[in-house]
Amino acid sequence: MKPAAFDYLRPSNRREACERLHEAGDDARLIAGGQSLMAVLNMRLAQPRQLIDIAGIEDLHFIERRDDHLAVGAGVTQAELLEYPGLAEAVPLLAQAMPWIGHWQTRNRGTVCGSIAHADPSAELPLCLVTLEGQVVLENRRGKSRRVMAGDFFQGVLTTDRRQDELITEVRFPLARPGLEYRFQEVSMRHGDFAIVALAGVIDGARVTLGVGGVADRPVCRVFDRHEDPGETLNAFAWSLGAEDDAHATAAYRRQLIRERGRELIAGGPSDEEIAHARQG
Amino acid sequence: MHAKADQRIRVTLTLNGRERSGYAEPRTQLCDFLRHELGATGTHVGCEHGVCGACTVRVDGRASRSCLMLAVQAEGRRLDTVESLAGEEGLSDLQQAFRRHHALQCGFCTAGILMSCEEFLSRVADPSEALVRDMLSGHLCRCTGYTGMVQAVLEVARSRRLATGPDSQQENNDV
Ligand SMILES: Cc1cc2nc3c(=O)[nH]c(=O)nc-3n(C[C@@H](O)[C@H](O)[C@H](O)COP(=O)(O)OP(=O)(O)OC[C@H]3O[C@@H](n4cnc5c(N)ncnc54)[C@H](O)[C@@H]3O)c2cc1C
Ligand code: FES
Ligand code: FES
Numbered sequence: 001m002k003p004a005a006f007d008y009l010r011p012s013n014r015r016e017a018c019e020r021l022h023e024a025g026d027d028a029r030l031i032a033g034g035q036s037l038m039a040v041l042n043m044r045l046a047q048p049r050q051l052i053d054i055a056g057i058e059d060l061h062f063i064e065r066r067d068d069h070l071a072v073g074a075g076v077t078q079a080e081l082l083e084y085p086g087l088a089e090a091v092p093l094l095a096q097a098m099p100w101i102g103h104w105q106t107r108n109r110g111t112v113c114g115s116i117a118h119a120d121p122s123a124e125l126p127l128c129l130v131t132l133e134g135q136v137v138l139e140n141r142r143g144k145s146r147r148v149m150a151g152d153f154f155q156g157v158l159t160t161d162r163r164q165d166e167l168i169t170e171v172r173f174p175l176a177r178p179g180l181e182y183r184f185q186e187v188s189m190r191h192g193d194f195a196i197v198a199l200a201g202v203i204d205g206a207r208v209t210l211g212v213g214g215v216a217d218r219p220v221c222r223v224f225d226r227h228e229d230p231g232e233t234l235n236a237f238a239w240s241l242g243a244e245d246d247a248h249a250t251a252a253y254r255r256q257l258i259r260e261r262g263r264e265l266i267a268g269g270p271s272d273e274e275i276a277h278a279r280q281g
Numbered sequence: 282m283h284a285k286a287d288q289r290i291r292v293t294l295t296l297n298g299r300e301r302s303g304y305a306e307p308r309t310q311l312c313d314f315l316r317h318e319l320g321a322t323g324t325h326v327g328c329e330h331g332v333c334g335a336c337t338v339r340v341d342g343r344a345s346r347s348c349l350m351l352a353v354q355a356e357g358r359r360l361d362t363v364e365s366l367a368g369e370e371g372l373s374d375l376q377q378a379f380r381r382h383h384a385l386q387c388g389f390c391t392a393g394i395l396m397s398c399e400e401f402l403s404r405v406a407d408p409s410e411a412l413v414r415d416m417l418s419g420h421l422c423r424c425t426g427y428t429g430m431v432q433a434v435l436e437v438a439r440s441r442r443l444a445t446g447p448d449s450q451q452e453n454n455d456v
Contacts (some may be wrong), residue, residue, distance in 0.1 A: 001329060005286035008307035008353055038349035039330035042310070049286075051307065053354065079343070103419030105397055106331060108343040109350070192418045 003041035007050045014167055017054055018141035022165035024050045030167065031055075033077060035102065035110035036118045060169060065090060069134070069172040078107035078115070078125075091173045093132060093200055096184035097124045103192045113168045116153075119160045122194040122214040124186070126154055130219040131200040131211030134173045138166040145169065154218035180204050183265050187257055189248055196249045197257040201265045208266045215254050216241040224266050234262045284353065294355050296321060297365035305352035312336040314352035315362065323363040323392050327421075334420035337393035338362045344400040344419075363392035366399070374440065375399065378433035386424035394420045398434050406445075408438055 011017040021028055027049040031037050040046045054060065054074060061075035063084050070090050072081055078101055081087065081094065088095035101107055101115070101124050115125040116136060129136070129150040136153045139145040140163065153161045162168065176182065181203035186195045195214035202209040203226070211221040222237050224230050238258040243251035284290050289304040296319060303318035310329070315321045315338070327335035329348045336347040339361040366373040372380070375398060385391040394417070401408070401416045408416075413434045417427055 002310065002313075003308045005306070005308050007286050008282075008284045008290075008351070010282040010353075034349050034351075034354075035331060035346075038310075038346075038351075041308075042329045042348065051351075055354065099415070103334075104401065104416045105334060105337055105344045105346060105419040106349075109340075109345050190418060191415060 001042050001044060003038075004044055004047040006041075006048055008053065009050060010053045010056050013057055014060070014139055014169060015141060015143055017052055017057065018139065018165050018167050020050070020052050021167070022141050024052075025164065028052055030117075032074060032114035032117075033110040035106045036114065036120070054167065062170075065175070069174050071137075071170045071172050072112045073170045074111060074113040074168055076112050078102075078110050078112055079104075081112050082107065090175055091132070092176050093128050093182040093184055093202070094173060096182065097128050097186075097198075097200065100124050100184075100186045100188075100191070100195070100198070113171055116171050117160065117162065117168050119154050119156075119158050119218070120194065121157055121217050121219070122196075122198065124184075124195065124198060124213065126150070127198055127200050127211050127213035127219040128184075129171060129173065130154065131202060131209060131221055132174050134171060136161075136168055137170045137172065138162060139169045140166050147172075151221070156217045177204075183268075185261050185265060187261070193248075197254055197261065199258070199261050199265050203266075210237075210262055210266060212237075212241060212258055212262075215243045215258065226266060230263055230266050231259075234259050234266075237262070290353055292352050292356050294357065295359045297361055303352075307351065307353055309352045310348050311338070311350040311352050311355050312347035314355070315347060315360070318352075321362050321364055325389055325392050327389070332421070333390070334393045334397065335390055337396045337420070339396050339400055342400060342403070344397040361396065361399075363395055366395060375402070375433065375437050378437050379430070382429035382433040382436070384425060384429035384433045385422075390420055390422040390424075394422070394430060398430075398437075402434065402438055402441065406438065406442055408435070410435060 009020055029048040030052050032054055060073040062073040063076055064071045082098050115123050134150045135147045137145055137147050148161050183201040186198040188195050198213040200211040206226045208224045208226055209221055211219050213219045238255040243254040245251050284307050292305050293302040301319050305314050312324055312326045315324050324338055325335040327333035331346045331349045337344050338347045341359050366376055379385055413431050
């Protein structure tokens with residue numbers, strides 16, 4: 001199908017984009033890479049009166065490695081971040097997870113911040129951001145910016161803490177810390193499809209943070225102790241996410257995946273000696 | 282820039298090396314602009330929501346869904362479509378390999394797949410079969426089963442490597 005008619009605006013800076021958002025109220029939508037929004041428009045699931053294209057705002061186009069995080073501006077595509085030299089060393093979880101986002105062709109246009117803004121519960125980037133305890137940076141029409149912890153940003157299916165006149169200007173992924181292990185696993189119908197269950201793990205000695213995507217209405221994390229049998233706690237975790245049946249998988253299968261793959265991810269990390277060795281090195 | 286919903290906007294871009302212009306409303310998809318306004322009907326349109334890959338073209342070199350892009354977003358950009366592949370001498374090496382390996386039957390998917398493969402080959406000189414299959418996962422073909430395409434891409438990668446010599450090989454097997 002074809003989209004319903006809308007005005008098309010191409011602001012040249014952040015302030016102007018937020019100003020237009022504020023003026024138009026709920027009638028306006030931002031467009032970045034269009035890899036989620038255009039499909040929605042084509043199917044007329046949304047019919048905004050104005051489309052505000054932020055792809056031309058030059059100062060949103062940056063990847064910066066700072067003291068303790070990698071900042072990714074709203075103009076950066078998923079392909080560009082994957083090609084960033086040293087990604088595997090800076091944020092290893094992203095290097096593992098990003099090849100699972102859609103396809104080569106959709107990553108060429110889809111942006112990193114667009115995926116965060118879209119807040120699909122099965123999406124890989126929100127899961128990584130939450131598991132790593134990253135931040136979302138938003139700016140409003142007065143030029144005021146605020147930072148929100150990823151865990152507070154995602155509030156439900158396609159629902160976030162973003163206010164109506166705010167633009168996500170960047171997201172911040174904490175840099176890898178020495179001695180920590182980062183793991184990502186996904187089960188989907190075919191590679192490139194949205195996750196049935198996606199798991200992200202940070203292994204810090206005996207402490208394992210396990211994030212699960214694709215099950216609850218947003219990514220959810222729990223902390224596990226590697227020295228304890230995770231069976232019981234994983235099972236309770238799996239049930240707590242309120243899995244539902246859909247066309248791709250049953251709720252029971254999703255819970256089973258969390259138990260099986262979760263155990264693998266928690267137990268399969270490096271041994272305590274390996275961690276100690278890596279810390280010394 | 283602020284274009285009204287019913288306004289017809291002049292869009293100028295470089296299509297297959299030539300500057301071309303036409304008119305589009307804000308809501309006009311790039312694929313429709315190429316086909317209906319510029320007459321470049323080689324690019325096909327299937328699902329119109331980014332899944333099938335039939336409409337894939339190269340935008341500034343990058344393989345992209347032309348159904349998920351607006352014509353107005355292509356202003357000033359370099360567009361390459363399947364029409365760019367065959368030269369004076371006939372079909373390109375990739376197209377010939379597709380023919381040799383029976384990598385197409387009805388051909389509906391082929392225009393998009395060739396554009397993805399071209400970008401892929403320009404970035405990955407020595408791809409593994411797994412990587413080729415991963416790139417092709419962005420396309421649906423209802424006829425062939427993909428095996429011929431995989432063979433064609435691997436063969437062209439090999440022959441292009443031989444043609445450019447070992448010194449100029451890129452080492453980016455893990456893209
Ligand atoms: C075939 C296909 C398969 C896919 N598979 C996956 C997958 O497996 N995993 C996955 O995670 N994604 C997948 N996607 C979606 C992914 O490609 C999108 O890139 C991503 O969800 C949105 O990014 P975008 O830049 O394209 O955003 P757009 O589509 O432009 O926008 C999406 C939403 O975010 C808002 N928005 C965008 N940028 C900002 C900003 N800076 N500030 C505030 N709001 C903003 C828009 O208003 C809109 O509501 C797939 C897409 C396709 C077409
Ligand atoms: S028509 Fe564009 S991806 Fe199917
Ligand atoms: S050749 Fe018919 S769909 Fe691919």
